[in-house]
Amino acid sequence: MVVVMAPDATDEDIAAVVARVQAVGGEAFVSKGLVRTIIGLVGDIDSFHHLNLRTLRGVADVHRISDPYKLVSRQHHRSRSTVWVGATIRVPVGPETFTFMAGPCAVESREQALEAAQMAKGAGAALLRGGAFKPRTSPYAFQGLGAEGLEILADVGAATGLPVVTEVVDARDVPVVVEYADMLQVGTRNMGNVGLLQAVGTCGKPVMLKRGMNATLEEWLMAAEYVAQRGNLDIVLCERGIRTFETAYRNTLDLSAVPAVQAVSHLPVIVDPSHAAGRKDLVVPLARAAIAVGADGVMVDVHPHPESALCDGPSALDGVALRELATAVRHLPGAVGRKDATALVRPS
DSSP: OOEEOOTTTTTTHHHHHHHHHHTTTTTEEEEEEEEEHHHEEEEOHHHHTTTTGGTTTEEEEOOOSSSSOOSSSSTSSSSSOOOEOOOSSEEEESTEEEEEEEEOOOOOHHHHHHHHHHHHTTOOEEEEEEESSSSOSSSSSSOTHHHHHHHHHHHHHHHOOOOOOEEOOOOGGHHHHHHSSEEEEEEEETTHHHHHHHHHHTTTSSEEEEOTTTTHHHHHHHHHHHHHHTOOOOOOEEEOHHHOOOSSSSSBOOOOOOOOOHBBBBOOOOOOOHHHOOOOOHHHHHHHHHHHHHHHHHEEBBSSSSSGGSSGGGGGOOOOHHHHHHHHHSSGGGGGGGGGGGGGGGGO
């Protein structure tokens, strides 16, 4: 069961609902989004029905949710959500717009990160993605610059006017990443890391949650529920390909997941064709397909010198491929009723 609070509900109104639920032995999890607050209830549903929660000041509605993911379900939130990313510049990710995110898979140096960011912005990107912490399949592969990479990303983001999206891989690193990033990314290898999900749920910044390479849609949404249950409804889901028997490309991009998830969850859904394909020649066609299927954005790798990249060089765009993608993200979203997110960017 969830309690939907009115937009003008006060902290006292929310506390009154929580107190009444706790009085009958239930638990109440408060999750705040940009527009409204939702309180998820855990306990004896029958006892909640006798509380007359709808009569409390500030309560807009009460819903009994059959989905196992209560807070991210569309059963109580018919319209899909928009997540705003950034502090000084606010970029929307949601159903009215198409948001292009780009940048280096890994920050290797200040010069490389700045050049990649300039390439991304020149191609029309509204958000800068970049990796400071890089969990890799091989322990001998480049693992990122860590805190130094975060500082570089923040400086480059400020210089180019692009809010920063970066991955956090350990719950202990959340406080330091929050200092530098505008959105925290939970990668595919950590989708089921409950401690990390709970930590980013209390971080106060938007979260991008990538689908695990072996995860079902329900498992993906239940991971999002862990974030929401800790108070954070500003979640963007990212489809990045799943592991199948096919070996012609790195992962199989499950584009059917985009409309399927949008039908059951109010959260925005974007696509990462770079990590799905693992091949530069497939990134632009997959990005076009993502736009056509209704994705709320795409995120791609950009590198000034892909041949010498320390991470995922074969899938990084430059030159002709990046210009082709720029053309696609400039012209195709309008055909499916989307506005360019950069047109709706707000100063804080």
